[in-house]
Amino acid sequence: MKNKAGREFPIHIDGLKSYRPYAGLFIEPSTPVRMAGKLLCVGKPGSNKILNSLTEAIEATCLHDGMTISFHHHFRNGDYIIQLVMTAIAAKGIQDITIATSSLNDCHDFLIDYIENGTVTALETSGLRGKLGAYLTKNPSKLKRPVIIRSHGGRARAIEAGDLKIDVAFMGVPTCDRFGNATGQIGKSACGALGYAMLDSRFAEQVVLVTDNLIDGYVFPYSIPQTDVNYIVPVEAIGDPAGIASGILRITKNPIQLILAEVAAKAIEHSGYFKNGYSLQLGGGGASLAVGRFIREKMLKQQIKGGFGVGGMTGVFAKMLEEGLFEICYDTQTFDTTAIQSLRENPRHVEMSASFYANPWSPGPIINALDIGILGATEVDLDFNVNVITNSNGLLMGASGGHSDIAAAAKLSIIVMPLIRGRLPMVRDRVQNIVTPGESIDVVVTDRGIAINPRRDDLIENLRNRGLNIMTIEELQGLAHKLIGKPQEIPLSQEEKDIVAVIEYRDGTLLDIIRKPL
Amino acid sequence: MQTIKKIATVGFEETNDALVTVSPQKAGQGITVELISTVKRQYGEHLELIIIDAVKQADYTDVHVEVRDRGAWDYALHARIVTALSRGAEQ
Amino acid sequence: MMFVPGNSPKMINNAEIYGADTLMFDVEDSIAISQKDAARMMVKYALKYLPFNCETAVRVNHVTQTPFGMDDLKAILPSKPDLIRLPKTESVDEVRLVTNLIEKVETKEGFPEGSINIICAIESVRGLYEARAIAKEKRVVAIALGGEDFIADLRTQRTAHGIELYYARSQILMAARDANIQAMDTVFADVYNLEGFRKEVTDSKDMGFDGKSVIHPLQIGIVHEIYTPTEQQITHSVKVLASYKDAIANNRGVITVDGKMIDGPIVVRAERIVAQAKAAGVWIQEEFNHEE
Numbered sequence: 032m033k034n035k036a037g038r039e040f041p042i043h044i045d046g047l048k049s050y051r052p053y054a055g056l057f058i059e060p061s062t063p064v065r066m067a068g069k070l071l072c073v074g075k076p077g078s079n080k081i082l083n084s085l086t087e088a089i090e091a092t093c094l095h096d097g098m099t100i101s102f103h104h105h106f107r108n109g110d111y112i113i114q115l116v117m118t119a120i121a122a123k124g125i126q127d128i129t130i131a132t133s134s135l136n137d138c139h140d141f142l143i144d145y146i147e148n149g150t151v152t153a154l155e156t157s158g159l160r161g162k163l164g165a166y167l168t169k170n171p172s173k174l175k176r177p178v179i180i181r182s183h184g185g186r187a188r189a190i191e192a193g194d195l196k197i198d199v200a201f202m203g204v205p206t207c208d209r210f211g212n213a214t215g216q217i218g219k220s221a222c223g224a225l226g227y228a229m230l231d232s233r234f235a236e237q238v239v240l241v242t243d244n245l246i247d248g249y250v251f252p253y254s255i256p257q258t259d260v261n262y263i264v265p266v267e268a269i270g271d272p273a274g275i276a277s278g279i280l281r282i283t284k285n286p287i288q289l290i291l292a293e294v295a296a297k298a299i300e301h302s303g304y305f306k307n308g309y310s311l312q313l314g315g316g317g318a319s320l321a322v323g324r325f326i327r328e329k330m331l332k333q334q335i336k337g338g339f340g341v342g343g344m345t346g347v348f349a350k351m352l353e354e355g356l357f358e359i360c361y362d363t364q365t366f367d368t369t370a371i372q373s374l375r376e377n378p379r380h381v382e383m384s385a386s387f388y389a390n391p392w393s394p395g396p397i398i399n400a401l402d403i404g405i406l407g408a409t410e411v412d413l414d415f416n417v418n419v420i421t422n423s424n425g426l427l428m429g430a431s432g433g434h435s436d437i438a439a440a441a442k443l444s445i446i447v448m449p450l451i452r453g454r455l456p457m458v459r460d461r462v463q464n465i466v467t468p469g470e471s472i473d474v475v476v477t478d479r480g481i482a483i484n485p486r487r488d489d490l491i492e493n494l495r496n497r498g499l500n501i502m503t504i505e506e507l508q509g510l511a512h513k514l515i516g517k518p519q520e521i522p523l524s525q526e527e528k529d530i531v532a533v534i535e536y537r538d539g540t541l542l543d544i545i546r547k548p549l
Numbered sequence: 550m551q552t553i554k555k556i557a558t559v560g561f562e563e564t565n566d567a568l569v570t571v572s573p574q575k576a577g578q579g580i581t582v583e584l585i586s587t588v589k590r591q592y593g594e595h596l597e598l599i600i601i602d603a604v605k606q607a608d609y610t611d612v613h614v615e616v617r618d619r620g621a622w623d624y625a626l627h628a629r630i631v632t633a634l635s636r637g638a639e640q
Numbered sequence: 641m642m643f644v645p646g647n648s649p650k651m652i653n654n655a656e657i658y659g660a661d662t663l664m665f666d667v668e669d670s671i672a673i674s675q676k677d678a679a680r681m682m683v684k685y686a687l688k689y690l691p692f693n694c695e696t697a698v699r700v701n702h703v704t705q706t707p708f709g710m711d712d713l714k715a716i717l718p719s720k721p722d723l724i725r726l727p728k729t730e731s732v733d734e735v736r737l738v739t740n741l742i743e744k745v746e747t748k749e750g751f752p753e754g755s756i757n758i759i760c761a762i763e764s765v766r767g768l769y770e771a772r773a774i775a776k777e778k779r780v781v782a783i784a785l786g787g788e789d790f791i792a793d794l795r796t797q798r799t800a801h802g803i804e805l806y807y808a809r810s811q812i813l814m815a816a817r818d819a820n821i822q823a824m825d826t827v828f829a830d831v832y833n834l835e836g837f838r839k840e841v842t843d844s845k846d847m848g849f850d851g852k853s854v855i856h857p858l859q860i861g862i863v864h865e866i867y868t869p870t871e872q873q874i875t876h877s878v879k880v881l882a883s884y885k886d887a888i889a890n891n892r893g894v895i896t897v898d899g900k901m902i903d904g905p906i907v908v909r910a911e912r913i914v915a916q917a918k919a920a921g922v923w924i925q926e927e928f929n930h931e932e
Contacts, residue, residue: 284832286857290657293861424590451653453564454588454620478657498921513691514653515622518591559678565650624689625649628681635677 036468038543046176050541056439067193069236080211080263085119088239088264097127098198103227104134109274112203121150129153133227134430137161146173155179158430168427171531171547178532184389184436185537190234200235202228203269207242211260212253216375218244220270223365223374225254229384232259243269277367282324283317287478292321295447295476300329303493304402304443308338312404312437315343315366318447319405323347330356349373361397363388389436391537404441406434408448410462413504415469415484418462423455425548431466438471450477456511465543482507522549550610553637560629567621569629571637574611580604586618599623603630641853645670647679652686658857662695667712668727676708680715687719697723703737717745729760730767735777757781763789775819785812787826813848822850831856841866868920869913877910
C-alpha cells in the first residue's frame with residue numbers, strides 16, 4: 032500500500048492496528064470518534080493517597096503483565112522516574128509491559144536490559160536516541176511489535192481518541208500536596224510546565240504521582256488537579272536538577288549556527304508575516320535560539336510587537352515576553368531556569384497541556400493560529416519531506432516532537448540545517464524516513480543557500496531580491512553533490528520482522544516505516 | 550613509475566580529514582587499498598577509486614594504502630595521499 | 641580577508657560560507673614545521689578542486705628566510721590563487737623572486753597575464769623602511785600590516801588604544817597610496833571582544849585603510865558593517881553626484897548642495913562612497929531629482 036507521501040508499507044503489521052495510509056494534512060477521521068475517558072470511581076472521605084513506596088503503588092494499582100504504563104519527559108536527561116519505576120516493576124517479576132512515554136533520552140539507555148529480559152516488550156514514544164536507539168535499530172525483533180513514533184500532537188490525539196490506552200501513568204512532579212495537586216514550577220527539581228503530564232493524568236486509567244517535594248500546605252496554582260490523581264509516592268529525588276533544566280542558556284557561538292540563524296531571521300523579516308501581532312514558535316536548539324536573538328533585534332529596531340509565543344519555552348522567549356515584545360507565551364515544556372522563573376512569576380507566561388498545544392482533533396490547538404515556526408532536521412528531500420528521527424545511516428537518534436504539528440499548522444514553517452554534515456549531503460532524493468511531509472514545509476534554510484517550496488508563490492515573490500541566496504531544492508542538492516558527490520543509498524531489510532518502528536502522522540495514519548539497515 | 554622506500558603517515562582522524570598510511574609492497578603487487586570510513590556505506594566505492602587514482606596520478610606503484618577516513622572530501626583525501634607518498638619516497 | 645589554516649580541511653570546507661571577501665589560506669605561521677608539506681598539498685588541491693566564488697589568497701612561507709617558501713609557490717601557483725601573500729617582506733628582491741616565478745607559471749599553465757598578484761605583509765621595522773619601494777613593485781596590489789610580529793620587533797606589547805602601531809599604520813597607508821595600491825590592517829586576536837574589535841576597525845577605516853584581516857567568522861559582519869556607507873552618507877553622495885552632473889550639463893560654475901559648496905575632492909569622495917555602497921550590495925536609487 033502506498034500513501035500520499037509516496038511511502039510503501041504492508042497492509043497489516045503484526046501486533047499493530049490496521050493503519051489507514053497518510054492522506055494529507057487535515058483529514059477528518061473516517062468514522063466519528065468520541066473522546067475516551069477513565070472509569071469513574073467513588074472517592075471516600077478521609078482516604079490517604081500517600082503510599083510509602085513504588086512497590087506499594089504497583090500493588091495498589093494492580094499493575095500486572097501486559098499493561099501499558101506512561102511517563103513524561105519533562106525531566107529530559109535528568110530523569111530518574113523511569114528507572115525507579117522499572118526497578119520496582121521488575122522486582123515484582125512483572126513482564127510484557129508496554130511503555131508509552133512522551134519521549135526518551137540518553138539517560139534511559141538502561142531500558143535495553145529490561146527489553147532483553149522481557150520486562151518491556153513494546154514502546155510508544157516520540158523519540159529514541161543513544162544506545163537504546165542504536166540497539167533497537169539493530170535488533171527490532173527484541174520487542175513484540177514495532178515501536179510507535181508519534182508527534183506530541185499525535186500522541187495527544189491518540190490518548191484522547193482511545194488509540195493509546197494507558198493503564199497506569201507514573202508522573203514525576205516537582206511539588207505535590209497531600210491531596211495530589213501538583214506543579215512543576217517549584218521544588219528542588221522544578222521543571223516548569225507539565226504539559227505532557229497534565230494530559231496523561233487526565234486520561235490514564237490510574238495515576239501515580241512521584242514527588243521529591245511533598246508539602247504539608249496547598250499547591251496552587253496546580254497543573255495536575257487532585258481529581259486526576261489516585262496515589263502519591265514520595266521519593267528522595269525525582270531527577271537531577273542539572274539535567275532537568277539548563278542554567279542560563281548561552282546563545283551559540285558556533286559560526287555556522289549563527290549564519291543559519293541570521294539568514295533565517297532575514298527570511299522571516301521579508302516573508303510578509305513579520306508584523307505587529309505575529310506569533311512565533313522557536314525550538315530549543317542552538318540555531319533556534321540564535322534566530323530568537325536576531326528576531327528580537329529586528330523587532331526592537333522596527334518596533335514590531337508580537338502576539339503570542341509558543342512551544343518549548345526558553346529564556347530567549349521569556350526575555351522577549353518580559354520586554355513586552357510579545358503579549359503572551361504558551362508553554363508546554365520549559366527548558367531552562369530563566370524560563371521556569373518566568374512561568375512562575377510572569378502572569379503572561381501561561382502553561383498549557385500537550386493537547387491545547389497541538390492536538391489536531393480538537394476545535395483548535397494554539398498552533399492553528401501560529402504564523403511562524405522554526406524547525407530543525409536531520410535530512411530533507413526533493414519533495415521537501417523532512418526527517419528528524421533517523422540519520423543518513425538509518426540509525427534512530429532523534430525525536431518527532433512537535434515538528435510535524437508545527438509544520439502543518441504554521442503559516443510559515445522554516446527548516447534550518449547545514450547543507451552538508453561531515454561528508455553527507457542533507458538534501459536527499461528521498462529522506463531515510465519521513466516525519467514531516469513536504470506539503471507542510473515552506474522554506475529550507477541552509478548555510479549554502481535557501482530553497483522555497485514551489486507551492487508558495489507568495490514567498491518566492493517576497494523573498495526575491497533581498498540578498499538571500501535562493502535556489503530550487505534540486506539546485507541546493509546539486510551544490511552539495513558538486514562538493515562531495517552523490518551518496519549511495521544504504522540497503523534496508525524488507526522483511527516484516529525487521530521493521531523497527533512505524534511513524535504515525537498526527538491523525539493516526541501511517542506516514543512511514545523505519546526498517547533495519549542491512 | 551616510482552616506489553616508496555618507507556612507511557609514512559599523514560593526516561588526522563578528525564572530522565573531514567583522513568589518516569593515511571602508505572607502506573611499500575613487493576614488486577609486482579601494484580596498488581592495494583584498505584579503507585575504513587565513517588561514510589563507507591555511502592561513498593566507499595567512490596573513495597577507493599579516488600585513492601587509487603591519486604596514487605596513479607602521482608605515478609607510484611607497489612604501495613599499500615591504509616586510510617582511516619572521517620568524511621574527508623575528495624580533494625583533502627587526494628592531498629593526504631600525495632603527501633604520504635612524498636614522505637614515503639624520502640630517504 | 642579571513643585567515644584559514646591550510647592544514648584543516650574542515651575549516652577549508654566551510655570557509656566560503658561566512659561571506660568574507662577574500663579567503664587567505666595559510667601555510668606559514670599557523671602550520672607546524674612538521675606539517676608544512678601536508679598543508680602545502682592541502683591548499684594546492686583545495687584551490688584546484690573546490691569552486692570558490694570569492695577571492696582566494698595563499699600566505700606562503702618566506703621565500704628566502706625559510707626552506708619552504710619556494711616549494712610552496714611551485715606547488716600552489718599552478719592551482720591559480722588570485723593572490724599570494726608574502727609574509728615579513730623586507731626587500732624588493734624577495735618580491736622580484738616571486739614575481740619571476742609567477743610569470744613563469746602563468747606562461748607555462750596558459751593563465752592570462754596578471755592572473756596572480758601579490759600582497760606584501762610588512763611585519764618588521766626593516767620592512768616598514770622598505771615599504772615605499774615594495775609597494776611600487778609590479779604585481780603588488782596591496783600591502784598589509786602584520787601587527788603581532790611588528791610589535792615584537794618594536795619590543796613592546798598590544799594596548800587597547802593602539803599607539804604602538806600608530807606609526808606603522810600611517811606609514812603603510814602612505815606607502816600604499818603613494819603607489820596607488822590598497823592597504824590592509826592587521827588581525828585582532830581577541831575574537832570575542834567584539835567591542836574592542838569594532839573600535840579598532842572604525843579607527844583604521846577612519847585612517848584610510850581599505851580593509852581588515854580577520855581570523856574568525858564573527859568578525860566579518862562587523863567589518864562589512866563599518867565599511868558600508870550609512871544611509872545618510874549614500875543619500876548625500878547621490879545628491880552631490882546629481883548636482884555635479886547637472887552643473888556640468890548646464891554649464892554652471894559654482895555648485896552647492898545643502899548650502900555647502902562642492903568641488904573636486906568632494907565629488908571624488910561621493911563617487912567612492914557610491915561605489916562602496918554598491919559593492920556592499922546596497923541598492924541605490926539613482927534618481928537625479930534636482931533640489932536646490
